[in-house]
Amino acid sequence: MDKVKIFAPATVANVSCGYDAMGFALQGLGDEMFFSKTNSKTVTISKIEGAKLPFEANKNVAGVVALNMLKDSDADFGVDIQIFKNFKPGSGLGSSAASAAGTAFAVNQLLNNKYSNLELTKFAMQGEVTACGSAIADNVAAAIYGGFILVRNYDPLDIIQIPSPSELTATIIHPQIEIKTEDARKVIKSEIPIKTAIAQWANVGGLISGLHTNDFDLISRSLVDHVAEPQRKHLIPHFDTIKNAALKSGALGASISGSGPSIFALSKSTEIANNVAEAMDMVYKNSGIDYNIYVSKISKLGTKII
Numbered sequence: 274m275d276k277v278k279i280f281a282p283a284t285v286a287n288v289s290c291g292y293d294a295m296g297f298a299l300q301g302l303g304d305e306m307f308f309s310k311t312n313s314k315t316v317t318i319s320k321i322e323g324a325k326l327p328f329e330a331n332k333n334v335a336g337v338v339a340l341n342m343l344k345d346s347d348a349d350f351g352v353d354i355q356i357f358k359n360f361k362p363g364s365g366l367g368s369s370a371a372s373a374a375g376t377a378f379a380v381n382q383l384l385n386n387k388y389s390n391l392e393l394t395k396f397a398m399q400g401e402v403t404a405c406g407s408a409i410a411d412n413v414a415a416a417i418y419g420g421f422i423l424v425r426n427y428d429p430l431d432i433i434q435i436p437s438p439s440e441l442t443a444t445i446i447h448p449q450i451e452i453k454t455e456d457a458r459k460v461i462k463s464e465i466p467i468k469t470a471i472a473q474w475a476n477v478g479g480l481i482s483g484l485h486t487n488d489f490d491l492i493s494r495s496l497v498d499h500v501a502e503p504q505r506k507h508l509i510p511h512f513d514t515i516k517n518a519a520l521k522s523g524a525l526g527a528s529i530s531g532s533g534p535s536i537f538a539l540s541k542s543t544e545i546a547n548n549v550a551e552a553m554d555m556v557y558k559n560s561g562i563d564y565n566i567y568v569s570k571i572s573k574l575g576t577k578i579i
């Protein structure tokens with residue numbers, strides 16, 4: 274294969290209680306990227322549409338991932354990358370993760386599928402180091418594997434795919450302000466009290482169990498974040514009002530998507546998710562804030578060829 278066009282999904286990382294450990298992929302929202310082999314044995318980025326991002330390969334997460342993969346595989350070709358962004362960086366919807374995961378997947382196609390999904394996740398994590406200074410996996414793994422994922426361990430990396438009820442539908446509101454993941458990570462204290470840790474890991478267990486057994490009440494009781502949300506919510510305008518409006522409209526739970534500013538809610542039907550979208554819309558409507566709202570099923574597929 275000499276060229277490939279791919280779609281890399283947006284993601285919701287953390288999923289309330291799973292800071293740095295859980296994520297899921299969205300259907301319909303994501304970036305498109307086009308990759309072609311070159312003779313130069315290096316990486317060029319010839320087009321970026323939809324966002325202002327660096328064209329230098331070593332500053333753009335797509336370039337960083339491609340450079341690492343070409344070096345690791347001792348490839349006898351180079352790669353040119355075109356990036357078409359459909360949502361803004363600093364979104365909390367895995368903008369950098371989509372570029373990193375999309376590149377890992379696509380360059381692997383050009384390398385005749387040399388690497389496993391776990392290895393692709395490790396390459397994509399190097400892109401996240403460029404984007405936010407930390408080798409996080411919850412967003413990139415969701416964009417590569419699709420569906421719900423659990424990062425059970427970072428070293429060695431262990432990614433678990435979690436089944437989820439097909440009815441589960443996400444509502445996302447994305448206020449058009451930029452919060453860099455790097456900045457949002459700085460507000461998280463490096464230590465938490467044992468009581469908080471107990472409450473948090475009990476909810477992770479409850480959420481995973483609820484997803485496995487289609488137990489919507491258990492999913493709802495477990496979609497509670499005692500760690501990141503309380504420390505980050507002040508960065509997001511009207512966070513509590515949006516969250517309460519979502520819960521009042523029937524959402525199972527709502528919290529910050531990734532590092533914000535996007536807020537997600539999960540509902541047990543598209544009808545409820547649409548009601549949640551209306552309720553969220555009412556909160557921001559007259560606030561003077563620009564925003565986008567998306568209603569999306571959880572994508573069973575991760576990055577794919579289009």
Ligand SMILES: Nc1ncnc2c1ncn2[C@@H]1O[C@H](COP(=O)(O)OP(=O)(O)O)[C@@H](O)[C@H]1O
Nearest residue numbers: 333334362363364365367368369372404453454
């Ligand atoms: N291809 C890329 N796509 C998105 N962001 C990129 C890319 N390359 C570099 N970046 C940088 O990564 C940062 C955005 O990533 P991040 O803060 O994690 O936001 P998001 O939550 O939307 O992924 C910005 O500083 C942006 O300039």
Ligand SMILES: N[C@@H](CCOP(=O)(O)O)C(=O)O
Nearest residue numbers: 286293365366367412531532
């Ligand atoms: N676990 C990370 C997830 C960042 O996701 P993004 O979509 O904001 O890049 C964090 O919460 O910092």
